[in-house]
Amino acid sequence: MNISNIFSWLRLAFKIFSKSPTTLFSIFIIFIYVIASLAVCVNLVPPLPPAKGGWEYIYQPPSTREFPWYILGTDFTGRPLLLAIVRGIPSTLAIAFLAAVITVSVGVVLGLASGYFGGMIDEVISMVINVALVIPTYLLALILVVILPAELKTNVFVLAGVLSITAWASLARAVRAQTSSLKRREFIDVAKTLGFSPWKIMFGEILRFMAPFIAMSLILAMTSAIYGYTGLAFLGLMPMSSENWGVQIYMAIRAGGALYSDKAILALWSPIITIVLLQYALINIAKTMEEIFNPALRAGLLVGEEE
Amino acid sequence: MSENIIETRNIKVVFSVRKGLLKRIKFAAVDNVSISIPKGSIVGLLGESGSGKTTLGKVTLALLKPTSGEVLFQGKNVFNMSKDEFKYYRLNAQYIPQDPYASIHPFKTVKDVLTDIVMYHQLAKSNREALEMAKDVMSKAGLNPPERFLNRYPFQLSGGERQRLSIARALILKPAYIVADEPVTMLDASLKSSTIKTLRDMVNAIGSSLLFITHEITLLQFFGIKTRIGVMYLGKIVEEGYIRDVLENPMHPYTQALIAAIPIADPKARETRRLILKSTIPSPLNRPHGCVLSDRCPYAMDICRKEEPILKEVKAYHKIACHLYN
Amino acid sequence: MSVEAPLLEVRDLNVSYLNVKVLSDISFKIFRGKVFALVGESGCGKTTTANAILRTLPEIASVDPKSKIIFYKDAHNPYNLLEVDESQFSREIRWREISMVFQGALNSLNPTIRIKDHFIETAKAHGISDKRWILERARELLEAVKLDPDRVLSLYPVEMSGGMKQRTLIALALILNPKFVILDEPTTALDVLTQREILFLLKDLKNKFNLTYMLITHDIALVADMADIIAIMYAGRIVEEAKVEDIFYEPLHPYTKGLLMTVPKLNEFKEDITSLPGSPPDYRRMPSGCKFHPRCPYAMDICRREEPKMVDINGRKVLCWLYSEKG
Numbered sequence: 001m002n003i004s005n006i007f008s009w010l011r012l013a014f015k016i017f018s019k020s021p022t023t024l025f026s027i028f029i030i031f032i033y034v035i036a037s038l039a040v041c042v043n044l045v046p047p048l049p050p051a052k053g054g055w056e057y058i059y060q061p062p063s064t065r066e067f068p069w070y071i072l073g074t075d076f077t078g079r080p081l082l083l084a085i086v087r088g089i090p091s092t093l094a095i096a097f098l099a100a101v102i103t104v105s106v107g108v109v110l111g112l113a114s115g116y117f118g119g120m121i122d123e124v125i126s127m128v129i130n131v132a133l134v135i136p137t138y139l140l141a142l143i144l145v146v147i148l149p150a151e152l153k154t155n156v157f158v159l160a161g162v163l164s165i166t167a168w169a170s171l172a173r174a175v176r177a178q179t180s181s182l183k184r185r186e187f188i189d190v191a192k193t194l195g196f197s198p199w200k201i202m203f204g205e206i207l208r209f210m211a212p213f214i215a216m217s218l219i220l221a222m223t224s225a226i227y228g229y230t231g232l233a234f235l236g237l238m239p240m241s242s243e244n245w246g247v248q249i250y251m252a253i254r255a256g257g258a259l260y261s262d263k264a265i266l267a268l269w270s271p272i273i274t275i276v277l278l279q280y281a282l283i284n285i286a287k288t289m290e291e292i293f294n295p296a297l298r299a300g301l302l303v304g305e306e307e
Numbered sequence: 308m309s310e311n312i313i314e315t316r317n318i319k320v321v322f323s324v325r326k327g328l329l330k331r332i333k334f335a336a337v338d339n340v341s342i343s344i345p346k347g348s349i350v351g352l353l354g355e356s357g358s359g360k361t362t363l364g365k366v367t368l369a370l371l372k373p374t375s376g377e378v379l380f381q382g383k384n385v386f387n388m389s390k391d392e393f394k395y396y397r398l399n400a401q402y403i404p405q406d407p408y409a410s411i412h413p414f415k416t417v418k419d420v421l422t423d424i425v426m427y428h429q430l431a432k433s434n435r436e437a438l439e440m441a442k443d444v445m446s447k448a449g450l451n452p453p454e455r456f457l458n459r460y461p462f463q464l465s466g467g468e469r470q471r472l473s474i475a476r477a478l479i480l481k482p483a484y485i486v487a488d489e490p491v492t493m494l495d496a497s498l499k500s501s502t503i504k505t506l507r508d509m510v511n512a513i514g515s516s517l518l519f520i521t522h523e524i525t526l527l528q529f530f531g532i533k534t535r536i537g538v539m540y541l542g543k544i545v546e547e548g549y550i551r552d553v554l555e556n557p558m559h560p561y562t563q564a565l566i567a568a569i570p571i572a573d574p575k576a577r578e579t580r581r582l583i584l585k586s587t588i589p590s591p592l593n594r595p596h597g598c599v600l601s602d603r604c605p606y607a608m609d610i611c612r613k614e615e616p617i618l619k620e621v622k623a624y625h626k627i628a629c630h631l632y633n
Numbered sequence: 634m635s636v637e638a639p640l641l642e643v644r645d646l647n648v649s650y651l652n653v654k655v656l657s658d659i660s661f662k663i664f665r666g667k668v669f670a671l672v673g674e675s676g677c678g679k680t681t682t683a684n685a686i687l688r689t690l691p692e693i694a695s696v697d698p699k700s701k702i703i704f705y706k707d708a709h710n711p712y713n714l715l716e717v718d719e720s721q722f723s724r725e726i727r728w729r730e731i732s733m734v735f736q737g738a739l740n741s742l743n744p745t746i747r748i749k750d751h752f753i754e755t756a757k758a759h760g761i762s763d764k765r766w767i768l769e770r771a772r773e774l775l776e777a778v779k780l781d782p783d784r785v786l787s788l789y790p791v792e793m794s795g796g797m798k799q800r801t802l803i804a805l806a807l808i809l810n811p812k813f814v815i816l817d818e819p820t821t822a823l824d825v826l827t828q829r830e831i832l833f834l835l836k837d838l839k840n841k842f843n844l845t846y847m848l849i850t851h852d853i854a855l856v857a858d859m860a861d862i863i864a865i866m867y868a869g870r871i872v873e874e875a876k877v878e879d880i881f882y883e884p885l886h887p888y889t890k891g892l893l894m895t896v897p898k899l900n901e902f903k904e905d906i907t908s909l910p911g912s913p914p915d916y917r918r919m920p921s922g923c924k925f926h927p928r929c930p931y932a933m934d935i936c937r938r939e940e941p942k943m944v945d946i947n948g949r950k951v952l953c954w955l956y957s958e959k960g
Contacts, residue, residue: 568826
């Protein structure tokens with residue numbers, strides 16, 4: 001796949017996204033989030049001011065000073081809420097993406113190997129998959145997070161790893177099932193006589209066949225990681241950082257009494273909406289993956305191309 | 308004397324099938340079959356579903372390992388070759404499957420399918436050269452003009468066009484041996500002859516051997532009177548000979564039934580043709596004792612139910628496995 | 634010429650899918666007790682015609698209001714099937730008067746339910762819910778198609794051979810005792826011996842139950858054995874219609890001649906294979922004039938310019954300039 005191929009593929013993807021207002025909107029949202037992350041990383045966004053403890057500083061109502069950062073008021077540390085939320089985007093996206101990549105890579109490789117080779121390899125991998133499926137994922141993540149020393153708790157890679165520890169298992173099972181049924185199909189017989197190595201058959205033929213499913217799984221793994229990460233913080237297991245959306249929600253309820261009074265209401269809803277918007281966008285995009293990767297569903301566009 | 312490109316000796320392929328929770332039943336899909344395919348020749352394998360013809364074809368391609376027996380490629384045992392010998396064999400033994408819908412990767416364009424092959428085996432030194440090779444074989448396979456088809460996906464091709472792509476794909480490596488398993492069965496009747504003609508001409512042009520598997524005996528006529536054919540039923544070869552001899556003088560009752568069943572474009576013929584065989588083909592799990600056809604054969608004698616007849620030469624180059632001729 | 638009323642008459646049937654015309658001026662009559670064959674290559678419109686009769690066309694299809702499909706349920710009381718409302722049609726006509734045997738090879742059977750449930754569901758979908766009655770009738774029919782009811786009723790389709798599935802589909806079509814049965818490629822993808830058995834079975838059933846058949850196929854040799862009248866279809870049009878002997882011994886339309894040429898004859902070791910050059914046209918880009926002219930060895934100037942009109946020659950019909958005054 002060279003440069004010109006990638007560009008024309010991106011153009012095609014964009015054409016498909018533009019077909020419906022919801023998907024266009026979703027792509028727009030993702031775009032905004034990505035730009036925001038980049039802005040934070042290159043320091044175009046100001047750093048958080050020092051925390052100000054004390055009842056008069058936390059959960060202040062919105063104000064227009066230092067526009068736009070105080071339009072949502074302050075959080076539980078007296079710092080501007082909007083700034084805190086925006087500064088949280090890169091780590092969330094990074095963790096989600098990394099967790100998804102780990103989940104999908106491990107799941108796909110193990111599923112393919114087990115489905116294609118069968119025999120002993122299949123028995124061993126299936127056993128590992130079954131064990132992983134039985135472990136209560138969230139419980140394991142909880143325990144790990146509790147055990148981890150504080151410095152590692154904020155490390156993006158460590159968190160991604162913890163969140164994907166057993167998530168790969170159900171994907172592996174699905175990929176294994178598809179692989180073992182596909183390997184009986186005639187185009188696989190032909191791939192063998194054409195002299196393709198087992199690796200080429202697995203990754204070039206079988207994987208390609210499952211491309212829409214894998215793309216969709218990747219995106220859904222991201223949404224799952226985001227919920228996982230937010231959930232851990234919501235349960236109070238993460239260091240109390242302003243930039244963590246889950247922590248904001250947690251503190252809004254605990255310290256701000258957001259369930260009973262209006263004071264911290266913005267601090268409760270803003271992070272929730274930020275998360276929901278991102279998840280909504282991701283799920284909409286997941287649905288169009290089928291169309292992007294499956295040429296038969298693009299029939300309408302292809303006819304146009306022929307002309 | 309022409310060397311045999313492929314030779315199978317006493318091939319037996321036994322499958323086991325689960326019946327109920329714990330029972331497993333074994334049956335022989337191919338039972339003691341020996342065929343030889345000379346270099347540069349076309350051999351027909353005639354049989355219906357359950358005859359074992361596809362299994363035998365796959366065994367000659369090393370897609371399946373036989374339970375017993377040998378497969379020789381240019382005299383060497385295929386399952387006992389060195390890595391290099393096997394690689395040479397692998398590239399020289401290609402497959403054209405029956406189903407035009409299941410045999411091509413749905414997400415690859417025609418160009419991808421063909422250029423992938425030559426690029427993977429480094430037979431072309433550049434993308435441009437690979438494209439030329441693809442266009443060349445496409446045009447020989449009847450996909451003309453090639454430019455019209457290069458960027459199409461399989462779902463944009465008709466059944467006939469897909470089979471031509473399968474043919475192109477099998478022949479782009481110019482293999483010495485090709486197995487075509489019912490390549491035209493799923494095509495419209497009007498397309499069968501032109502597709503076979505393309506296959507025949509391409510195979511003859513590169514001097515390859517072809518094992519043509521089918522249940523329609525009339526199609527084998529297109530390969531010329533010197534074509535040898537074998538008739539299979541429930542895993543055994545029941546008759547073997549030159550196509551003209553077998554067609555004009557079918558000796559085995561099964562072959563006679565097959566020929567009598569061919570649709571003929573003549574309304575007056577309808578009254579004179581009857582069903583020859585009784586009942587319907589049994590499941591391969593329930594093979595009758597003795598001769599495989601003994602439960603359906605109108606001429607079955609006592610010995611047929613007890614003893615299996617051996618494939619013997621009865622006339623010049625015409626072999627048959629039937630107690631009627633002992 | 635017989636003055637007997639037909640069982641079904643299709644008159645000026647025109648069907649489009651979105652704005653692409655797929656059937657043009659289809660007209661024919663089918664008489665009681667006879668076998669009418671519709672022959673043509675894939676995509677010529679034969680299955681569309683069957684779907685139009687059974688009113689199972691997809692949603693994107695639109696039938697021209699001038700089209701008529703007249704059903705003579707009893708000889709003096711004909712009515713246009715296209716004018717009957719859907720609920721009455723599915724209650725009284727579909728599967729009770731007219732039914733269809735689908736192509737077995739196309740996975741027409743639901744792989745997740747047993748055969749006995751196929752019978753129950755089919756009958757239920759057409760208004761019968763008495764399970765005992767349905768199963769009794771299913772047994773009768775399975776025996777009539779030479780299958781063992783005890784064994785077959787509890788099988789799943791995947792456990793059955795091609796021939797068994799086709800026989801089951803035939804039995805399913807007969808469950809509500811229709812008099813007119815459409816057979817869509819009933820022997821395609823079956824082995825030649827099984828094909829023969831199925832054809833014999835169909836003839837047997839026709840005599841036993843007094844059925845009228847419309848047989849759809851791409852294989853003209855198949856109909857030599859079964860058909861009384863044959864209509865050849867091409868590009869959504871009927872190009873020739875005649876009695877079976879006339880079609881085989883005196884074909885008129887060049888396409889018919891072409892189709893007959895592609896049937897391999899026994900003992901004809903022709904190295905030079907004759908075949909029909911070219912392929913059927915794309916409905917979105919139809920050629921001008923006669924739709925067959927690009928492939929026709931007899932094409933004249935007028936064939937390129939004007940579409941021919943159907944010509945009646947002694948009771949047989951042909952759509953070709955070679956046989957009309959202008960040609």
